Amino acid sequence: MTGKELLQIIFRKGDLINNFEVINSEVLEDIMCISYEMIHKKSGAKLIYLQTNDTENLFSIAFRTFPVDDTGLPHILEHTVLCGSKRYPVKDPFVELLKTSLATFLNAMTYPDKTVYPCASTNEQDFLNLVRVYCDAVFNPLITKEHFKQEGHHFNIAESDGEEKLTVEGVVYNEMKGVYSDMDGIIGREESRSIMPETIYGRDSGGNPSSIPDLTYEKFKRYHSKYYHPSNSYIIIYGSFEIAKTLQLLDEEFLNRFNALKLNLCMPRQPRWIKPVRKSIPYPVLADEKNENKTATTINFLTNPITDTITSLSMAVLEMYLLDNASSPLKKALMDSKLGEALTSSGYADYQHDTFFTVGLKGINPRDNHKIEKIILDTCKNEAMKGFDKNKVDAAFHKLFIDSKEIQSSYPLTIMERVYDYWLYDSDPLTLLKLNNYLKELKFMVDSKSNFLENILLKQIVNNKHYCTISFLPDPDYQSRTDEEFETKMKSLKASMSEENLLKIKSEAKRLEELQSKPNSPETLKTLPRLKLSDINKEAYNYPVKIRNASTTNIITSDIFSNGISYLDLAFDVSSLPEELFNAMALFKSIFLKMGTDKHSYTQMAELEASYTGGIASSLVSDGNFDNFEAYNPFVTIYSKCLEENFEKTLSILNENIIHCEFKDIKRLRELVLQKRTNLKSSILSAGSSYAVMYASKYLTKNMYLSEITNGISHLRYLNTLAENFDGEKEKLIENLYKIKSLMLNSNSLTASFIGTNKHNQMLDSWTPTLSKGSEINNPVFKLNSTLPGPKAILMPSSISYNSAVLKTVEASHPHAPALFLLSHFLTFNYLWEEIRVKKGAYGASTAYSMLNGTLSFSTYRDPCIKESYDTFRKSLDFICSKHFANEELELAIIGSLKKIDKPVRPEDAVSLSLNRHLRNSTENLRAKFRTDLLSLNEGKIKKAAETILKNAEKNFSCCTISGKKQLEKANSELNPKLIIETI
Helix, strand or coil: CCCCCCCCCCCCCCCEECCEEEEEEEEEHHHCEEEEEEEECCCCCEEEEEECCCCCEEEEEEEECCCCCCCCHHHHHHHHHHHCECCCCCCCHHHHHHHHCCCCEECCEECCCEEEEEEEECCHHHHHHHHHHHHHHHHCECCCHHHHHHHCCEEEEEEECCEEEEEEECHHHHHHHHHCCCHHHHHHHHHHHHHCCCCHHHCCCCCCCCCHHHCCHHHHHHHHHHHCCHHHEEEEEEECCCHHHHHHHHHHHCHHHCCCCCCCCCCCCCCCCCCCEEEEEEEECCCCCCCCCCEEEEEEEEEEECCCHHHHHHHHHHHHHHHCCCCCHHHHHHHHCCCCCEECCCEEECCCCEEEEEEEEEEECHHHHHHHHHHHHHHHHHHHHHCCCHHHHHHHHHHHHHHHHCCCCCHHHHHHHHHHHHHCCCCCCCHHHHHHHHHHHHHHHHHHCCCHHHHHHHHHHHCCCCEEEEEEEEECCHHHHHHHHHHHHHHHHHHCCCHHHHHHHHHHHHHHHHHHHCCCCHHHHCCCCCCCHHHCCCCCCCCCEEEEEECCEEEEEECCCCCCEEEEEEEEECCCCCHHHHHHHHHHHHHCCCCCECCCCHHHHHHHHHHHCCEEEEEEECCCECCECCCCCCEEEEEEEEEHHHHHHHHHHHHHHHHCECCCCHHHHHHHHHHHHHHHHHHHHHCHHHHHHHHHCCCCCHHHHHHHHHHCHHHHHHHHHHHHCHHHHHHHHHHHHHHHHHHHHCCCCEEEEEECCHHHHHHHHHHHHHHCCCCCCCCCCCCCCCCCCCCEEEECCCCCEEEEEEEECCCCCCCCHHHHHHHHHHHHHCHHHHHHHHCCCCCEEEEEEECCCCEEEEEEECECCCHHHHHHHHHHHHHHHHCCCCHHHHHHHHHHHHCCCCCCCCHHHHHHHHHHHHHCCCCHHHHHHHHHHHHCCCHHHHHHHHHHHHCCHHHHCEEEEEECHHHHHHHHCCCCCCCEEECC
């Protein structure tokens, strides 16, 4: 997005372009684009073109896909259409694109009622290539039986404990096992299911692992024929490339082969209840885990159709009013009750036709379940009856106005989602692209009509009897019982099969494995459209950045259009932090902006932030430098944004929050400790690979040690200890928090990164020095115990695994770094994909080179295996050391790896990116050299890097697995050395 350059309307209503008739055109000032709504005359395909100056162009095609049961049919189909098509009959064109394209986004998503296939690129030829492959995938997929088995499910016979057992395998099957192992995942699946059981929203479009094996190939094929027709397609094209080329491609190569159909894809409405429903659902915990405060309770209200725009926006305002921050009445009432530790994922869900409002509390005692429902209903009723606080209402609107203006990361995807939110339900697709106008209309109604929002709250929540209260109960026997039920089912099924059927299962599984192992032929690969190095920009995109000094502060200014929003990031050097304060720092960086000050309580500060800012957050960043990964320079970083007119007030709020923060409110401190503990534990299984890599990396460098202590599993252990002994630890904790505050404010090095107006930029010269006294306390830097502790495993209640192995390598400025960067990309989408994803059915597998920390990490996500994956990690080193790269293969690998460097930069990215580049000595010259060296890689350079760094390097692996008891016991019966199993 380059700014408000004038766009010219190129089409008018009634124009016919490549068989697309223009139905409507409209200037959309809020998002600086012109929209053209079109329909393809022959096929009935619907299309919206959003003409803009943005260099990142997006293509997306979506289909309404209604689940008919819990087998995950839409989800499995989403995976499978990307496994090869008539024009591109390679094994996995999607992965070939990931290997070789410059795509800035490339994925597919299954929603409860639709499936979406978006892709984006800044390179026009690449963009057209992506459009061709995606369209052939959805309209002409091969969807063979083998594809169905690989991505969905298939039976196999595996030997276990000396006997042959019937098993189920498949990528989606394993993915959803991971979802159903996690309490938050289970809560997320049940929210809408519980209140709309008689509609498509009462079914799991992703698939329930217990139901996935019931899906047949024949039903799967019929489903594609019914839903994947152009007449049921909704196409979005966003960007600045010449639209006529894309329309011609769509018409001539795909759509003109189809005739329009009259579709009857009506969604049945859920009959309204006259009284609420209450139910309990178990979720897995460890067998020896304490369970007294592990229950979660949610209350879920069926609200309005999303197409009722004013009500939908009113509900969004109510979400902000009730739940946005610590001063919000419903959030405060729940936390003040002391019945639980943290809110569940709460708010207004408007991503489907029938919206719902959900709110709940986790970390509660099951005997208090009924109290949660009462607090929620009573609080909402009291707020409606007494009348809303005008300042809080204004703050809620303020937040939504910022959201409507901000040019976020992945901005084209945000625009896409806003269009689909209405379009697929036969409503005006541009509604949410004119959000500012609708918000102004709603604000006028709220200001001019008495009790407008209060009446919405009464109707949709307080007097709404259509709700379901769900208690999610910890069940230590859940996993063993589920495993036992599955084994019993498999034994019974196997016993009912003839010998002929069992032999057929074996032979079909073997055939599938043979097909998976068979490489694509050169002739088949040539069918795919490819970029050449000559298509690549020789220079990387850089935006103007200036750096100046103000007393003890470096001020970085990035010149990038931000649509009236100012961004300010601050970084305080805390490299003198002594090791005995690491655990306290882990808490400090999360809570010091949430504790209140010596002038205002935490709720008053939360109100000020909501009224004048778009959010203030903090973190601890601990990375090495571009030219020295061992360099130890951690920073406490504070992020903020606001409307330009509120910048001075935001500086005042920041100043008070930083200089005057207090830690004496014991009640609030305990509350934040419990919140942090509950939320961190909830995140571990959903991001299992990241936590496994972090734990495995702990002893490789000082930076990674500090990062793990303050963000990872070690931090959760500290929080567990602190929560259980809070009364005995609180005085020492408070003392340590003040020590850290003093150390931070006495830093000799404060850096500010800014995007905004020149006037506000100049204000920073006098403001930033007030934050740093510049009399740094010098403490000896801690010494790292660099002896690797052996392979670790973290025991969690999971039926699936997350494996990691990490190597210490070289910094980004090292001559071998570009080769490592390329090899990590190549291994991810070649060897690891084939061996772990395709053959073993793990949902994810990757290799990543950390340019700042000098590590090469291997990881798997929702993986049915442990030992086999570690074997693959080791074998991948041999594979890459002996790999011969043909010239074309190497060129494509270079192009594919470039996408990680040549990414579009949005304002919220730029302010942090400029800061991190400065702090990590990632100069423009060093980055340019890295990119040039990457583009000039040859087989000799890659061989030298691989043999120097990776040959026989498996002995230096630092490993960690997160998994359940059954999987870990099986792995340890096969591994040598065994995994050292730890608990949290």
